[in-house]
Amino acid sequence: MSADLSELYQQVILDHNKRPRNRGKLPTANRVAHGDNPTCGDQCNVYLRLDGDRIAEISFDGSGCAISQASASLMTTQVKGRTGPEVESLYRQFHHIVTSGETPDEISDLAAFAGVHTFPARIKCATLGWHATLNALKGDAADATTEKHTD
Amino acid sequence: MSADLSELYQQVILDHNKRPRNRGKLPTANRVAHGDNPTCGDQCNVYLRLDGDRIAEISFDGSGCAISQASASLMTTQVKGRTGPEVESLYRQFHHIVTSGETPDEISDLAAFAGVHTFPARIKCATLGWHATLNALKGDAADATTEKHTD
Amino acid sequence: MNPALHSALVAGPAADRWKNVRADFPILHQDVHGKPLVYLDNAATAHKPRAVIDALVRFYERDNSNVHRGLHALSMRATDAYEGARARVARFINAADPSEIIFTRGTTESVNLVARSVAATLRPGDVILCTEMEHHSNLVPWQQAARASGATLEFVPVLGTDAEGGLDLAALDALLTPHVKVFAFTHISNTLGCINPVAELCRRARAVGALSVIDAAQSIGHGPLDVRALGADYVAFSGHKMCGPTGIGVLYGRRALLDKLAPDETGGGMVVTVDYAGAKWKPAPERFEAGTPNVADAVALGAACDYLDALGRPEIARHDEALAALAYEKLSALPGIRLLGPRAGGARRGLVSFAFADVHAHDIVTFADEDGVALRGGHHCNQPLMRKLGLTSTTRASFYVYNTEQEIDVLVASLRRILKFFGSA
Amino acid sequence: MNPALHSALVAGPAADRWKNVRADFPILHQDVHGKPLVYLDNAATAHKPRAVIDALVRFYERDNSNVHRGLHALSMRATDAYEGARARVARFINAADPSEIIFTRGTTESVNLVARSVAATLRPGDVILCTEMEHHSNLVPWQQAARASGATLEFVPVLGTDAEGGLDLAALDALLTPHVKVFAFTHISNTLGCINPVAELCRRARAVGALSVIDAAQSIGHGPLDVRALGADYVAFSGHKMCGPTGIGVLYGRRALLDKLAPDETGGGMVVTVDYAGAKWKPAPERFEAGTPNVADAVALGAACDYLDALGRPEIARHDEALAALAYEKLSALPGIRLLGPRAGGARRGLVSFAFADVHAHDIVTFADEDGVALRGGHHCNQPLMRKLGLTSTTRASFYVYNTEQEIDVLVASLRRILKFFGSA
Numbered sequence A, B: 001m002s003a004d005l006s007e008l009y010q011q012v013i014l015d016h017n018k019r020p021r022n023r024g025k026l027p028t029a030n031r032v033a034h035g036d037n038p039t040c041g042d043q044c045n046v047y048l049r050l051d052g053d054r055i056a057e058i059s060f061d062g063s064g065c066a067i068s069q070a071s072a073s074l075m076t077t078q079v080k081g082r083t084g085p086e087v088e089s090l091y092r093q094f095h096h097i098v099t100s101g102e103t104p105d106e107i108s109d110l111a112a113f114a115g116v117h118t119f120p121a122r123i124k125c126a127t128l129g130w131h132a133t134l135n136a137l138k139g140d141a142a143d144a145t146t147e148k149h150t151d
Numbered sequence C, D: 001m002n003p004a005l006h007s008a009l010v011a012g013p014a015a016d017r018w019k020n021v022r023a024d025f026p027i028l029h030q031d032v033h034g035k036p037l038v039y040l041d042n043a044a045t046a047h048k049p050r051a052v053i054d055a056l057v058r059f060y061e062r063d064n065s066n067v068h069r070g071l072h073a074l075s076m077r078a079t080d081a082y083e084g085a086r087a088r089v090a091r092f093i094n095a096a097d098p099s100e101i102i103f104t105r106g107t108t109e110s111v112n113l114v115a116r117s118v119a120a121t122l123r124p125g126d127v128i129l130c131t132e133m134e135h136h137s138n139l140v141p142w143q144q145a146a147r148a149s150g151a152t153l154e155f156v157p158v159l160g161t162d163a164e165g166g167l168d169l170a171a172l173d174a175l176l177t178p179h180v181k182v183f184a185f186t187h188i189s190n191t192l193g194c195i196n197p198v199a200e201l202c203r204r205a206r207a208v209g210a211l212s213v214i215d216a217a218q219s220i221g222h223g224p225l226d227v228r229a230l231g232a233d234y235v236a237f238s239g240h241k242m243c244g245p246t247g248i249g250v251l252y253g254r255r256a257l258l259d260k261l262a263p264d265e266t267g268g269g270m271v272v273t274v275d276y277a278g279a280k281w282k283p284a285p286e287r288f289e290a291g292t293p294n295v296a297d298a299v300a301l302g303a304a305c306d307y308l309d310a311l312g313r314p315e316i317a318r319h320d321e322a323l324a325a326l327a328y329e330k331l332s333a334l335p336g337i338r339l340l341g342p343r344a345g346g347a348r349r350g351l352v353s354f355a356f357a358d359v360h361a362h363d364i365v366t367f368a369d370e371d372g373v374a375l376r377g378g379h380h381c382n383q384p385l386m387r388k389l390g391l392t393s394t395t396r397a398s399f400y401v402y403n404t405e406q407e408i409d410v411l412v413a414s415l416r417r418i419l420k421f422f423g424s425a
């Protein structure tokens, strides 16, 4: 296995893919959003319970590759308890990681996705769940599709 | 001037081009047809007075290159006094001359157009007036265009 | 391996010509991630033999010019080359006349052309019949035609949990009513690999007075295709899937139909006379080819026809069927694999598509690429069928004249490594 | 010759690069009927430099693959090459974003795309404004749009018995009412050679809330073109007239407009989700590019942009204006000649078109061809304008980067011989 590939499929990612966190529907959700990656058919639903401006609970389901599933899973663990602006800022850092491969210290597990940057076609997989969450936060009824974003 | 070119622009053709026979409208016409060569904009109107099944009088006008004008002019001199079937048979011989370059003995002046066969793009010029006449004989209201024929 | 398959591949008088095929394709001789390229994405696009690339270069270096409206030497040569390509394609599919060949950008544009032009003749109450296995390009244009005309769109179902039963021909009796005005179907499915009984489908369409439209994108380069023997009304295909260049394709239409069909795009070259108020159209094929055509790529498509006919199209069909059967057989042995389309021994050509419960197609494609193996993963522009089968994506291996049995072994070995990595085997 | 023209051609820092231009074009180095080829049919199509032909060969020999939906190495390279070409074209015309570049087959398809999509938004009472000098490809699609929508088609008149006055800008005040929803006009006329004041026309369209659509077929390869400086809404052009291959062209559209525009062709690649009942569209540019795109020719179009920018587009404009002016001057001396378009000193670029009372354009083209000179004779897809000027055809000599002053002398000498043969001189 090449260095690039083992960098892409890090242990953290394989683990989240095998044992996704916060997977399933959230009965108490007050926000839902759907994300599509039309080039490959990957789908991701995100369910939020917003408490004031904070994400009190979050879950996801859908189907997709290891990268998209692990990213959605990890994302749920990172955004829980945060406000919309905080999530946006986190996404910006995540986006920087997957596009540049640079991993600033402060960001813990998200750095596992740095390997994505050598596989540009997979960036959309890594960001799918994030887009759905951002849309859910905005209360945007429109579906998120990775085609509409410039990642 | 190349042999092909002087073969194309024979004296007969230049003469008919300079001094077209039967040119102009025919006040007594009882059949009229219009011909178009859409690739180049050449146009030819043919006016017939049919007497029974014979062409009693014929004239043409329009605009086009030396080949099309000379051919229309010469055509009028050849079809006058003939019946529809006779004109059709004459056209078949003419078509053979301009596409093959072969000149059977019986056909007098039409053989001047044998040089056309080395300029396939000009075949449509040479046949424009003929198509109009054939259409006029058929009483076909539709315009003749050289595109609809397989010359 | 199955000895019957093996002899189908290497025996017979055609054996020799197959030995040197790979040398004809410059692109194959490269390494990807340090491994020899094993290109198994032929259903997406095929590679081009030297002869086709040379035809392009020769055209641009010797004969390039605009066509139709020119009388100078280059223009006449370019026109002859372009119309020669039209005649060559007509011969390739046994059309009655070159004027039945309309050059388009590809299958998608061909279907759009016929769907839009035919839509103008449809009314509420009319039915357009498709099948559940159509590529988006032979589906969405008909949805648009139905919307524009008020006609209804119906579908011939696909049978079996893995679509292994192909089209439900028994359902045709009920579906093919006299209300059906168009019956549009694919010859070979780009997702299932099944070969549909197109001659029968054309015959049954004709029996109720419906137009038949064949999507031949996956079949045109993979075997003989005789539009008159099939009795087809319209046939759409792409050059790039048959060793030709990108940007050129064909709509075949029966002459009697084309003469009555309204034009789609308008502009220079397709008009007899124009004034400020309106225009009159030329007959087919010019009526359907507005603007400067894609001359060079049409000429190169003619060269692709020559290349495939020289190889032998019945032999190509046998080769592509043998490879697909072999791949199906070898892939069946992988743990947890779900294979779509005809079972072993069924009418399959050129491709195999499959899925695993635990490993996603994208991960497979990325891993296989590291082994030099080019696969396609996704919905293959077949979302509704995927959904019906309870899938969002499959991995597809698709074969062509230059693929070998050994490459199937490389594929299978690569898949085994991937399954192991993801803990599925 | 006019010394001022001469210095415009050969002076300045750009002088050197022009010396070797002819060597870049393989096709030029051939004899026609035993005479060196003098290709003066560039308004119909331009020839391709070695760099463009090489880009095609390189793509097919190294990177060929289908785009967008692939994750393997070749597919990613092909996608990068295709999207790179889109970004390159965006830079070539100073578009704000690559997504404003839609690849089409050529100008004709580009105009059809915008005319059909915009027609869906028009109603009776609306006006589409064209000019009397439009090519059929920027006229007939608007006739169709008017017919489909019930809108009215009106025309900006052309001034002068030889159209030497260009567009009647004074008439614009009365014509450009708030009812005008679209104003479609050519940048450079392919028959007259005049350069229209497109920035002003865009500005005036905008002032009444009309969309501006520029036909840039004759200008794109012949000088700078900055869509943002012009303030254009839509711009259509063809690759084959700017050193690119046949089969590829562009529709530029302002992003804000494209996002609201309905798709034209439908099928694979332009949809987000599809089920049997319907589909949802991707945003631009994909929304307007159904099916496998013409990848290789798009990539080669990018190479053509590189080539022209390296030559220098202001320098190309000066060169093509100088040759046209010189040709106009020398042709004026021929007995009985009638020259169309701007008089000497007027805003003319790239071509001269002319007629004689006694010698028909076809005969001229056939004779000139014997001297190796490639000209175009006919109505130049401009029948209504021809009719207005009392002509059925003209002869056109059109110039490009590789043409020389000496070639104009060959042209004039050939014309003199022809006139003599027909007894006109």
Ligand SMILES: Cc1ncc(COP(=O)(O)O)c(C=O)c1O
Residues within 6 Å of the ligand: C268, C290, C291, C292, C293, D043, D044, D105, D106, D107, D108, D109, D135, D137, D138, D186, D188, D189, D190, D215, D217, D218, D238
């Ligand atoms: C002014 C003008 N508009 C439109 C066109 C049509 O371009 P194309 O034939 O490449 O579609 C041409 C050239 O033929 C032209 O000169």
Ligand SMILES: Cc1ncc(COP(=O)(O)O)c(C=O)c1O
Residues within 6 Å of the ligand: C043, C044, C106, C107, C108, C109, C135, C137, C138, C186, C188, C189, C190, C215, C217, C218, C238, D268, D290, D291, D292, D293
């Ligand atoms: C069955 C089928 N139909 C239609 C198409 C569309 O062809 P193209 O993209 O060349 O227009 C394809 C290939 O993509 C196909 O496989």
